[in-house]
Amino acid sequence: MKGNEALAEAAMRAGCKCFFGYPITPQTELAAYMAKRMQKNGGVFLQAESEIAAINMVLGAASTGVRAMTSSSSPGISLKSEGISYIAGSDLPCVIINVERGGPGLGGIQPSQADYWQATKGLGHGDFHLLVYAPASVQEMVDMVINAFDKADTYRMPAMILADGLLGQMMEPVTFPEVEPKVYDKSSWAADGHKGQREHHIINSLYLTPEALEKTVVDRFAKYDIIKEKETDAECYLTDDADIVVCAFGATARVVKSAVNEAREQGIKVGMFRPKTLWPFPVKEICKATESASKILSVEMSMGQMVDDIKLAINCSKPVEFFGRTGGVIPTPAEVLAKIKAMGGNN
């Protein structure tokens, strides 16, 4: 199944009841799949007039307690950032898919990971975070979408699947887990009509008193602390005895894994660390995975963004180098291997 279509199918199986989107390469198959299937599943599919409208339709649907989703690619996500900030500020759960392409500006339509900073640090104005998941296979896209809906509901916050054009367009075998969508009680806050049986609910992100606004943000950050403690996830591959640990997420991790295998065949002690959650960043996991390493390398489809989080996570206790290609160019295993060797990784 194609990655984009698997994302859509998984979302519907997770109980997503509505999809609002706008066409953009390389994620369009997702919307097209939703258009074909959503109505049959008793849900709502609507092609919005813009990315801005689409995310605000998600805001409206999510306000009533419905599981809602939108998807886009990099330039479209920038347009959604206003709505995402409001959704975060209103404590609404939803899932947002970014099938990244090259930037800045209109950029290109080939795969990229240059929206790492945007997703993990700056998706809109104000102090807030999204849960950010980085799948590396079509199967993982399926599993992560289902999990993202649950975590978004658990923590009442937006969750993002940060994929890239490579994964979106990739065909792989996939199994859909037989799970009944979990039901979350949203009756204490959803704005779905009070029927004269309760006080009116207000979905809002406006607080004109500084102290009141500060309190909502501080409370949200207390929740983030719990998430940082409980929700990190990562894959460690041959890191136990590694002298060099190569960090990569998403599709790049597949390239890196090939390079690591090749290096191991040549007797080089190298391993791979792959964050599956980009926010919260798996700090404890990376510290443990790099215990034996003398050097760390970050490989990304960008000019180097996650590399900053790695340095912060290990408190700059070891040298961290970077290799990346950008603009839609996918690094090759040979290039990564050459970089590993240039770092002195030899037998």
Add this chain to the structure above:
Amino acid sequence: MAKMTVRTERCKGCGLCAEACPKKIVQINKEKRNKAGYFTAECIDDNACIGCAMCAMMCPDCCITVEK
């Protein structure tokens, strides 16, 4: 017999009620201020009130009740 009552603590003294009153018996009392500092509206001749509720219909603060 009719009566208009102004909830003076909500009145902002804008005077739209006074303008709307066909009997010209609603006025802003320039002697008394409410807690917010506004002069407030009042009926100066209860006997002349016909209970048409025009004052209430023009009140932006919805602070007039009319009985008849």
Add this chain to the structure above:
Amino acid sequence: MAVVFERPKSLCDVPLHYCPGCTHGIVHRLVAEVMDEMGIEGNTVGVCPVGCSVMAYDYFGCDMIEAPHGRAPAVATGVKRTNPDKFVFTYQGDGDLAAIGTAETVHAATRGENIVVIFINNTIYGMTGGQMAPTTLPGQVTQTTPFGRNPELAGYPVRVCEMLSTLTGVALAQRVAVDSVPHVREAKKAIRKAFENQKEKKGFSIVEVLSTCPTNWGLTPTDALKRLRDEMIPYYPLGVYKDSVAGGND
């Protein structure tokens, strides 16, 4: 004696923050009265804008959502599509609806979203202190048109009802005013009709209400009503621009 006029139950019993004489309060009351009369407060979700009426969520007794600037019709679309049995309305000012939110307005209208839009046109940005709105009249002095709006530089005002009346999805486009008791009565009828349209799944209904902004116009509340009558109504004629039920232009 029996009560012949009192505050509607769907209007929360709290002080309104609007300036003295601002007609937002009249329109709030009319919407609340319609909710009371139709008995739909518990089955309604309102969406408020960014602008002076941003805090309308504190005033309407139904469930409320505060939308980003201009996006209320998109938020309302999300609510209505997933909750077709609920009544959904937006309450928006001229900057919100006809400038930053033009796309959301036009597309919700052309899709025939089965929602009610209450559009307050007072020819100025009130909350930010009196700047030019898309509806500011030619020659009107505002903070950002200090020499009067010059259409050669700042363009012409948008006539929203006329523009939207060309769209097939629009069930009702009506312009009313709240400068006098007869006009207030007319405005209420239009709002009631818009909600009845939604009940009967007729599509998009917009009621444009010509309103005042005494503070930023620099006029007394009563003079502001006079300006509405003498300057706004001639430029924005009152009336029904489209009524698909009565036979519109499709």
